[in-house]
Amino acid sequence: MKIGIDYDDVLVDTFPSFIDFHNHRHGTNFRIEDITSYFIWEVGIGRTKEEAINFFREFYDSLEFDEMPLVEGAREGVLELSRLSGRFVEVVTSRPLEFRVKTIGLIRRRLSDAHLTLHYSSDFHNNANGMKAEICQALELDYYAEDCFAYARDIAQRGIRVLLRRRPWNENEWRKLRAEKESKNGNGAKYSRGGIIPIKNWQEILDEIKNVNGRSKNGVS
Numbered sequence: 001m002k003i004g005i006d007y008d009d010v011l012v013d014t015f016p017s018f019i020d021f022h023n024h025r026h027g028t029n030f031r032i033e034d035i036t037s038y039f040i041w042e043v044g045i046g047r048t049k050e051e052a053i054n055f056f057r058e059f060y061d062s063l064e065f066d067e068m069p070l071v072e073g074a075r076e077g078v079l080e081l082s083r084l085s086g087r088f089v090e091v092v093t094s095r096p097l098e099f100r101v102k103t104i105g106l107i108r109r110r111l112s113d114a115h116l117t118l119h120y121s122s123d124f125h126n127n128a129n130g131m132k133a134e135i136c137q138a139l140e141l142d143y144y145a146e147d148c149f150a151y152a153r154d155i156a157q158r159g160i161r162v163l164l165r166r167r168p169w170n171e172n173e174w175r176k177l178r179a180e181k182e183s184k185n186g187n188g189a190k191y192s193r194g195g196i197i198p199i200k201n202w203q204e205i206l207d208e209i210k211n212v213n214g215r216s217k218n219g220v221s
């Protein structure tokens, strides 16, 4: 079994940290619930995509960036995924390669005992070129955890089961998926390759992967 995860907002709480930083620096009052689009210029952070990306670069250059917390449960989750699969967990990020120093730095500081490999697709805020999905496919992942619906859809189309973390920027899609899941057979719903699985937190990521694995070991699925 090969498992991949996203970096921002799956491993580290990037958007909440960015919003705090941005509000402080620019005197704005955004709340995390206001970020109803992954493409933040659509909700008023930056007038254009370029401006929004420049705001994010400003955050990258700050000390606050280095102090971003891990997502709750991520540390234990990553260690468990690596144990379950017996492999390195593949972290596939759309961050550009120029962000690599701090991207690796945080992992060295906070997750030095985790078995992780980092891949950069560099299609930062631009899923149109499909690089992230291509990398996931080339790695032959069975599972990938993601928070952006547009990436999730592209990756799922390549036959990977995608675990979509609930966040304000995917709330509509997440709710639809959750309703479908519950109408099937509750938590016992089985997902074939290429399905998008709505999850709330790291515990649900682990439950989902363990359930499917447990069932197939028992010859049920």
Ligand SMILES: [Mg+2]
Binding pocket: 006, 007, 008, 009, 010, 146, 147, 148
């Ligand atoms: Mg992300």
